[in-house]
Amino acid sequence: MGVAELKKVELYYHKSVQENVARILQRSGACQIIESEETGPRPAEVDARLTTCEEQETHIRYLFRALGSHYKDPVSSIDRLLGEKPSLSLEELAQIAQETDLKELASSVKTTETKLNELRIETAQLKTNAGILSKIRGFPHPLSVLGEGTRTLKGVLGTLSTAQANTLKEDLAAYSDDTEFFVAPRNSKDKEAWVVILYARAREQEVLELCVRDGMTIVELPPSISGTVARESAKISDRLAEHERQESQLLGDLAQTADEWMPAVQGLSDYWGILHDRYHALAASDATGSTTRTRFWIPTEALPNLQKQVEAVGPAVAFAVSDPTKEDHPPTLLKNNAFNRPVEALTNLYSPPVYGHLDPTSPMAPFFFLFFGMCLGDAGYAVVMASILWLLFRKYRKMPASTKNFMRLFYAGAVATFLYGLVTGSFFGDFIDAFPFMAFLRPLKEALLIVDPLKNPVAILGLSLLLGVVHLMFGLSVAAYDEFRKSNYADAVGGKISWILFVVGILFVGGGSMLPLFFYVIGIGMAVAGAGLIFWYAGREEKNIFLKVGLGLYALYGSTAYLGDILSYSRLLALGLGSAVIGSVINLLGKMIAGVPFVGWVLAIFVILGGHVFSLAINLLGAFVHAMRLQYVEFFSKFYSGDGAAFSPLTFQTQYVDVFDEI
Amino acid sequence: MELLGLALALLGAALAGGLAGVGSAIGTGIAGESAAGVMSEDPGKFAKCLMLQVLPGTQGFYGFIIVFMVINKLQLYSTPLIISWTQGLMIFAACMPVALACWVSGIFQGKTSAAAIQMISKKPEASGKALILPAIVETYAVLSLVTSMFLLLGIQLG
Numbered sequence: 068m069g070v071a072e073l074k075k076v077e078l079y080y081h082k083s084v085q086e087n088v089a090r091i092l093q094r095s096g097a098c099q100i101i102e103s104e105e106t107g108p109r110p111a112e113v114d115a116r117l118t119t120c121e122e123q124e125t126h127i128r129y130l131f132r133a134l135g136s137h138y139k140d141p142v143s144s145i146d147r148l149l150g151e152k153p154s155l156s157l158e159e160l161a162q163i164a165q166e167t168d169l170k171e172l173a174s175s176v177k178t179t180e181t182k183l184n185e186l187r188i189e190t191a192q193l194k195t196n197a198g199i200l201s202k203i204r205g206f207p208h209p210l211s212v213l214g215e216g217t218r219t220l221k222g223v224l225g226t227l228s229t230a231q232a233n234t235l236k237e238d239l240a241a242y243s244d245d246t247e248f249f250v251a252p253r254n255s256k257d258k259e260a261w262v263v264i265l266y267a268r269a270r271e272q273e274v275l276e277l278c279v280r281d282g283m284t285i286v287e288l289p290p291s292i293s294g295t296v297a298r299e300s301a302k303i304s305d306r307l308a309e310h311e312r313q314e315s316q317l318l319g320d321l322a323q324t325a326d327e328w329m330p331a332v333q334g335l336s337d338y339w340g341i342l343h344d345r346y347h348a349l350a351a352s353d354a355t356g357s358t359t360r361t362r363f364w365i366p367t368e369a370l371p372n373l374q375k376q377v378e379a380v381g382p383a384v385a386f387a388v389s390d391p392t393k394e395d396h397p398p399t400l401l402k403n404n405a406f407n408r409p410v411e412a413l414t415n416l417y418s419p420p421v422y423g424h425l426d427p428t429s430p431m432a433p434f435f436f437l438f439f440g441m442c443l444g445d446a447g448y449a450v451v452m453a454s455i456l457w458l459l460f461r462k463y464r465k466m467p468a469s470t471k472n473f474m475r476l477f478y479a480g481a482v483a484t485f486l487y488g489l490v491t492g493s494f495f496g497d498f499i500d501a502f503p504f505m506a507f508l509r510p511l512k513e514a515l516l517i518v519d520p521l522k523n524p525v526a527i528l529g530l531s532l533l534l535g536v537v538h539l540m541f542g543l544s545v546a547a548y549d550e551f552r553k554s555n556y557a558d559a560v561g562g563k564i565s566w567i568l569f570v571v572g573i574l575f576v577g578g579g580s581m582l583p584l585f586f587y588v589i590g591i592g593m594a595v596a597g598a599g600l601i602f603w604y605a606g607r608e609e610k611n612i613f614l615k616v617g618l619g620l621y622a623l624y625g626s627t628a629y630l631g632d633i634l635s636y637s638r639l640l641a642l643g644l645g646s647a648v649i650g651s652v653i654n655l656l657g658k659m660i661a662g663v664p665f666v667g668w669v670l671a672i673f674v675i676l677g678g679h680v681f682s683l684a685i686n687l688l689g690a691f692v693h694a695m696r697l698q699y700v701e702f703f704s705k706f707y708s709g710d711g712a713a714f715s716p717l718t719f720q721t722q723y724v725d726v727f728d729e730i
Numbered sequence: 731m732e733l734l735g736l737a738l739a740l741l742g743a744a745l746a747g748g749l750a751g752v753g754s755a756i757g758t759g760i761a762g763e764s765a766a767g768v769m770s771e772d773p774g775k776f777a778k779c780l781m782l783q784v785l786p787g788t789q790g791f792y793g794f795i796i797v798f799m800v801i802n803k804l805q806l807y808s809t810p811l812i813i814s815w816t817q818g819l820m821i822f823a824a825c826m827p828v829a830l831a832c833w834v835s836g837i838f839q840g841k842t843s844a845a846a847i848q849m850i851s852k853k854p855e856a857s858g859k860a861l862i863l864p865a866i867v868e869t870y871a872v873l874s875l876v877t878s879m880f881l882l883l884g885i886q887l888g
Contacts (some may be wrong), residue, residue, distance in 0.1 A: 161872070416858025524879060638872040644879075648795045686782060688790055695858075697866040 070426050072367045073714075074388050075101075075395065081220055082357050085534045086111055088384065089345050091376050092361070094728045096718035097369035101362040102351040110354040113346050120343040126169040127336045127676055133176050134332070137318070138325035147723070150465035153334075154725040160338040167331050168647020176324060183317045190310045197303045199224075199286060201297050202261040203251045211293035212265065222265045222274065225283040229253075232260040235281040242277060243270060285560035333723035341719050341726060348717050352617035364397055364714070397422040400714035407432045409476040411471070418709025424550050431698050434538050438697055440483025441531070442690035443518075444643035445650060448683045449485035451478060465725065480690070491527075492516040493642070495679055501658060513719040520644050521651075527640045535636030536574065538697070539629065542705030543567050549706060561604025563705075570629050571598025598623060634700045636694050646686040652679030735818030736810060737858055738747035743800035746878065748855040751795025751827040753836025755809050757786025757843070765845035775850065778857050783866045786839040792875040798827045799882050824881035831861030831874030837868040 080088050092098045142151055178545075203224065212222040227235065232250060239246050243266075251261040262283070263568035266274040278285070292299045311511075352361040365373060370388065377384055391397045399419040401411045404424070410432040420426050443449070456478050460466070488494060490513050499505045499512050520527045541562045550559035575582065575590025605622035606615035653675060703709075719726045765779035800821060804811050813821075846860035 413858075418859075469819060524883065528876070528880075634873065635869060638869070639874045641872045641875045641879075645788075645791055645795055652794075652798060676767055685784065685787065685791070688784060692785065692861055692865050693868075695860055699858075699862050700866065 068154040071400040077387040083209040098363040126173040138660030209679040214290040217409035226281040337721040398714040401709040419711040421711040439480040440696035446488030453481040490517040501654040531639035546706030735813035738818030739821035742822035746825040747797040750832035753833040754790035757836040757840025760840035761843035789836035827874040828878040
């Protein structure tokens, strides 16, 4: 089990080689830069470089936003996540960067985008006007009468409710006989009426007041619309057609630009990101005159190689290597063997250990797989899972290490699930027993079956709780080991071993009828010794005799927590049984539907396939979460607190391309 | 009246399946609202949000498992057992732990999931912990399932 040993390096170098040194540090992917706390001068030219990076990244962000929706990426995002990216060297990317003027590209895309937006605003206006015109179809006069009017005549257009329209008409008629009232034809369903009123210019004031009083909303048309309704409508539809043509042309331009440039922009996004990280690391260094000092953490085993590479740059570099001191807070890099490595993901998901402390990865690994297997507990589902993972591993050869590890976690989980499924006789629920055509597998199933959880859940419950006790006691043992290692003997014996004695002793006594008398006697001894130790340990630093006793009793009361912890493992039974029952119900439904005449068997296949896919998904999630929870809540609480910071080295962090660097 | 026992037993099973389903429906609903809010900002969090949303969905299945066990016990699909009303009441009682605990824990797990979804929207690196908080609530649904299961197994019919 392990946390990799780190060294703290102070690297001094001449500013003439700073680019090369930074490049080597980044390429190694093994150095976590320690940010300088001093606010002294920064290495030369770094600020200018950082500004360049930020400018380029601004253009790239804009281009992603503007072109992204027009670009059909040939690499799907899932493929990309699983490592299918074009591979480019840093030199090739630098070449692309030189050939691509991102600023020019961004401004040309921006011009097209602006044109498109203006066009769309105009189109919207045209459509509004077309809508108004369609309402007053049948108005006989040229529309110029509404805008400027003639020498003596003027008009007004507006809408009001149908009831009000009649009122207004009467009011106008009563007021004067030299107005003309036009009501546009409408459906009986329409609640709004569109009206045009023509009146003598001299009476404008009074007519408008009347209109407003009767609740008319006046609608203005742009003065450019001056012909008859039919003519103006035709004009507008011509212009709309023209707009549509222009819009599709602009969109075509954007799509073409996207096709042509997006691959380069994606590569450059990674390129400038890499440079940004590099110069950021330099900016975090200290500089005096012509010397720069960069401090970083590096795994001890990666140091010699790095030293060799950096020293090859020239004579103007110097290493000062030291071990972490008490004041330092080194990051944590986990280092485990191939079997345990996938479980590191779970440790990091919780929180990595503090540097130099115990790594819970390897103690957790076997239990995680066992519990995962018991919760999912179906050989059929395990086969499906393993096949899918196997196909993914075959298809995606360049998968990033973290993704690969996470998938291996499920691969190993599938193996445990398969084994547990065999001994509990679960294969897609009761698939083998449910369908006569599977009968040939029955003898095999029966031969491997040890206990059927549906028929004998009590046995599985016993097993679950027993595993819980083993798991918890193992956690306490690890804690005791850790305390011994740190020479805290009182804590190891009083705080950890005492509880092992007490809990196991009580269980031996409690299991009296099932166990030989020997265990009963031993159990009493262990429980008493454990209780005594717990009692002593809790009150050992207290002088007052009453407080001493009180603290001791309170500590013993803490044993109820162990009861709760142990019972929590009953979920192993519940979730395993859940998979088996849900699987069986799906088979039952399938069998019932298969009885439908003619199409029954087709429906049955759908029900069984779909049902099992669904059941696998929901039970997989449950198995993962609960197997993890038993580690985090019950197991870790005995010996592990996390609180470390994960090692995050300066490296090539890319999203779109795989970058390699050969100097 | 000779079917009263059977009716009581079925009432218990119906409540177990129904109330547990109600709990899960409300729980996944609450979590789903929260997930939709987070995804409107960042659609890339879909997978994480979905995992948290389906967590309160398990209660419905726990209820369903008990329904299945009652059906099996009564041999409902072959020749239903005719049981006395006291036996029916016993089965009814055995169904109650799952019915009640899954109903309520589904709702509260949904609320915790919703809060956890908000948490990963602000701190995506804490998604492991976010997954654990709702799983704590589920403990009691699991316990109620085990309780109901053992009560049912303990009832001797015929």
